[in-house]
Every structure is written in structure tokens, then in C-alpha cells.
Amino acid sequence: MTVTEEIRTRLQEAFTPHELEVIDDSESHRGHAGHREGGESHFNVRIRSAAFQGQSRVARHRAVHAALGDVVPRIHALALDIDV
Numbered sequence: 001m002t003v004t005e006e007i008r009t010r011l012q013e014a015f016t017p018h019e020l021e022v023i024d025d026s027e028s029h030r031g032h033a034g035h036r037e038g039g040e041s042h043f044n045v046r047i048r049s050a051a052f053q054g055q056s057r058v059a060r061h062r063a064v065h066a067a068l069g070d071v072v073p074r075i076h077a078l079a080l081d082i083d084v
Contacts, residue, residue, distance in 0.1 A: 003040040006071055014067035021046035040062050046081040
């Protein structure tokens with residue numbers, strides 16, 4: 001399973017989002033810190049789920065990081081766009 005698939009699967013299972021987009025943006029960071037050949041080092045995630053209702057921005061980010069668990073240390077950058 002690729003890192004992209006792993007991120008998508010874990011977020012789907014944890015939050016049952018009505019919108020989920022996981023973009024491997026690694027190629028646009030070629031030549032910058034953390035870039036790896038083959039990609040899967042820089043990600044943009046857009047997620048919308050009722051599970052985030054009533055949570056602060058910080059709480060939402062913590063919840064996503066907790067759901068991703070050991071995936072986070074394996075990547076260089078993770079940009080999150082989280083809402084209800």
C-alpha cells in the first residue's frame with residue numbers, strides 16, 4: 001500500500017468524511033528539503049466530516065495526526081484543510 005493510500009484509508013476509517021482529497025504534492029518540492037525520488041514525501045489533505053463538529057482548529061489537527069499515527073514521521077510535510 002502506498003503512503004497516499006494509507007493516509008486515505010486511515011482518514012476514511014477514522015472520520016467517515018463526506019469529502020476527502022489526498023494529494024501527493026512531492027514533485028512540486030523537487031530540490032527542496034525532504035524531497036524523495038518517487039514522491040510520497042509532501043501531502044495536501046482536504047477533509048470534511050461531521051466528526052469535526054464543535055472542535056477547535058487545533059483539536060481537528062490533533063485528531064487527524066492521531067488517526068495517521070506512524071504515517072506522520074515517515075513523511076516530510078503534511079498540509080491540512082479540515083472542516084465540517
